[in-house]
Amino acid sequence: xxxxxxxxxxxxxxxxxxxxxxxxxxxxxxxxxxxxxxxxxxxxxxxxxxxxxxxxxxxxxxxxxxxxxxxxxxxxxxxxxxxxxxxxxxxxxxxxxxxxxxxxxxxxxxxxxxxxxxxxxxxxxxxxxxxxxxxxxxxxxxxxxxxxxxxxxxxxxxxxxxxxxxxxxxxxxxxxxxxxxxxxxxxxxxxxxxxxxxxxxxxxxxxxxxxxxxxxxxxxxxxxxxxxxxxxxxxxxxxxxxxxxxxxxxxxxxxxxxxxxxxxxxxx
Numbered sequence: 001x002x003x004x005x006x007x008x009x010x011x012x013x014x015x016x017x018x019x020x021x022x023x024x025x026x027x028x029x030x031x032x033x034x035x036x037x038x039x040x041x042x043x044x045x046x047x048x049x050x051x052x053x054x055x056x057x058x059x060x061x062x063x064x065x066x067x068x069x070x071x072x073x074x075x076x077x078x079x080x081x082x083x084x085x086x087x088x089x090x091x092x093x094x095x096x097x098x099x100x101x102x103x104x105x106x107x108x109x110x111x112x113x114x115x116x117x118x119x120x121x122x123x124x125x126x127x128x129x130x131x132x133x134x135x136x137x138x139x140x141x142x143x144x145x146x147x148x149x150x151x152x153x154x155x156x157x158x159x160x161x162x163x164x165x166x167x168x169x170x171x172x173x174x175x176x177x178x179x180x181x182x183x184x185x186x187x188x189x190x191x192x193x194x195x196x197x198x199x200x201x202x203x204x205x206x207x208x209x210x211x212x213x214x215x216x217x218x219x220x221x222x223x224x225x226x227x228x229x230x231x232x233x234x235x236x237x238x239x240x241x242x243x244x245x246x247x248x249x250x251x252x253x254x255x256x257x258x259x260x261x262x263x264x265x266x267x268x
Contacts, residue, residue, distance in 0.1 A: 049110035050080045050103070052089065056117050059093035062100075079110075091115040094161040097183045125182040129154045129166055130191040136170035155187075168192050172199060172232060198235045200256040204228040204242070206266035211244030242266065 052061055057073030061080075064087055069078045071091070084107040090100035096117045105111045129138050129148070136148045141164055146154050148168075159182045167177045173194040180190040204213065204227065211223040213230075215238045221228055223244070233256045241251040256262055 046083060046107060047081050048084045048105040048107050050082055050087070050089070050105050051110055051112045052078045052080065052091075052115070053112060054091055054115040054117075056091065056093050056096045056115065059091045059096065059115070062090040062092060063087055089113055094163065094181055094183060096161075097186070124158045125161060125184050126155060126157045126187045127159055127164065127180050127182055128187060128189045129156070129168075129180075130189065131168050131176075131194060133168070133170040133173050133194050136168045136173070136194065139167040139169070140164050142167075166190055166192070168194055170194060172197055198258040199232045200235055200258055201261040202228075202230045202233055202240075202254065202256060203261055203263045204240075204266060205263065206242070208242070208244050208247065208266070211242050211247065214241040214243070215239070217241075240264070 050063075052069070052071070053076060054071050055076055057071055057076070059071040060067055061069045061071060061078060063080065063082070068080060071078060082105060084105055086102065086104050088100050088102050091098055096115070098115050098117075101113050101115075103111055103113055131148050131152045134148055134150050134152055136152075137144055138146050138148065138154050140156070145156060148154050161182050161184050163179055163181045165177065165179055167175060169175050174197050176192040176194045178190050178192050180188045182188050204223070206223060206226055206228075208223055209226060212219060213221050213223065213228050215233075217239070220230060223242070235256050235258050237253055237255050239251065240254045241249055243249050250266060254262055254264060
């Protein structure tokens, strides 16, 4: 026969054990929440925010000499998360190159730096083109702007900020190209060295009174009184072609040697 009193005691003991287990579990969860909250708070304390504001879209932002971000055109502001400390921030752009700024940022706070371009700033710069061939022709963005002086230099002033393509040409020297970026109120320097080319000459003697000469499919001259001559050809092999009225085109490979004249006798 079941003793109800004893059964009740056993039930109470089991109920107490269950309640005790629940309490321990709740305490464990609460402890975990407190630990995670403390860790998150510690992490927040180790982060500081720096807001960089500028009206120069596309400018590069450098923090302690390292590229950190690019200024977006849409917002004109960049938010950087850094550890607390002292930083040197610089904005670099062909259109605007202000001095760097130093700032101290504190944990849990947001500091702001502004790099605002105003209309009063002089927005021009200069470039000096240097070469090893005096009187070499200087082309900027495809347009000839002058020649190098006796010392091998040409200075270009009042240039709008930006990048320019430069080309140097001179007889008996290989063409050289390069690029230079101009910043406001600064002088950019570009040095190009033109190696001397090895050249020879071509002479064609023919019974044709007239005709057109092509080298590597480019027209280079015409036959006059049965003769054609071309100086300062770079050494190497060329495909020569002669075209003339009532004459089947003649094509053959020729070789130009250094300081020599290659003579081709086209007998007709």
